[in-house]
Amino acid sequence: MNIVKRIALPLTLIVGIVFILTTAWSQDEMTVVDNSVFDNPQRPVSVFEHDLHNEAAGIDECNVCHHVYEDGQLVEDESSEDMSCSDCHDLETSDGQPPLMSAFHANCKGCHEAEGKGPIMCGECHIK
DSSP, X not given: OHHHHHHHHHHHHHHHXXXXXXXXXXXXXXXXXXXXXXXXXXXXXXXXXXXXXXXXXXXXXXXXXXXXXXXXXXXXXXXXXXXXXXXXXXXXXXTTBOOHHHHHHHHHHHHHHHHTOSOOSHHHHSOO
């Protein structure tokens, strides 16, 4: 019985540390599309591994997805990676900008359709 007590605490600590490190490491690799501005989202947030996605898609420049428009024209060398999509896109159409949900779908799903690869069905991105 004494040996069980001596082994139990270190083993519990090791398992706990491994769990914490694994969870923290996987969280860093995971990215979710920010849907916090929606009052009542109809589907779960889209989850994807940012770096793996970009590597598989051959994307090496942030502005491919994180675009900037001025006066309706794409600004080629500018990136909005430090901004939320909702900084430019409202929930409803305004100032000629597509609404937020349409912007998400046009950017992500539109690219997948144009490239002929990647998920395009709702449940493939919004995993329950």
